[in-house]
Amino acid sequence: MFDRPDVPTKTDASWMFVSREDRAALLGHGIVVLADGIQRRKRWVLLAARDRDAAQTRGRAVFGPRVDVTVHAEGPRRLEPLICDGYMEREPGRLQLRYATTRSQHLDDVLVEETDLVVVVYATVCTPTYNVEPEVTEGPVHVYLAAPLGDRLVIDGVTGRAVPFKDVYAELAEEFGLEVGGCDEEVDPFDDGPTAYPPRDTP
Incomplete structure (x- = not known):
């Protein structure tokens, strides 16, 4: 079902933690939150952006070092x-x-x-x-x-x-x-x- 086998398959709201404010702020910089959740007590977030390095840096600044931030693609589609x-x-x-x-x-x-x-x-x-x-x-x-x-x-x-x-x-x-x-x-x-x-x- 998912492109990455190492992310959880549950996508209901209880598994998501990225706020609407953070989503809007990131999107304002051309960064799309594709998915987020918790797996093995570890929070993760999947991003899409044309500038992968900048998105990785900004994502880590927003979510902190305890969140697994991955830039998955250049865009949502x-x-x-x-x-x-x-x-x-x-x-x-x-x-x-x-x-x-x-x-x-x-x-x-x-x-x-x-x-x-x-x-x-x-x-x-x-x-x-x-x-x-x-x-x-x-x-x-x-x-x-x-x-x-x-x-x-x-x-x-x-x-x-x-x-x-x-x-x-x-x-x-x-x-x-x-x-x-x-x-x-x-x-x-x-x-x-x-x-x-x-x-x-x-x-």
Whole structure:
């Protein structure tokens, strides 16, 4: 559950000791309190800051020598490439891509470049630098192409490999005996991707 195995897994308020005043004061200097608690009667605090040395010094000044101060990352969140799990063309020119994320993550952007032969997609996900939830859920994201997909190959720029075709509606229909009609929006309760990316302007 946690990035560091040597910190406690309890995060309720009774385990936390950093005051709101200290959190605000540190944040005013670009230092984020990611987590804090007590383990084996030892207080610890996890910080994030671009200037690690300055954050370590200020953290020790605020909390004193009896607190284990660790600068864990440069910030509370980071951007990472995200592999595409599947695609299908929901209607001509509208490509549905499937990505797996946790509740603590959100999709940042999906870049799309296309030629007459291929469509290349590249996604980035915004994820916490600490305490990433382990449960992953796959969901749809839509991108709009300059032209219908046709017989072009969809390539994942993160892996350099072809993205597999994935019709989740046919899979659900087979599993639950449903009648889901391909691109029929009225019977498509699962197609609720939060973001749609329009085609980029081309010179």
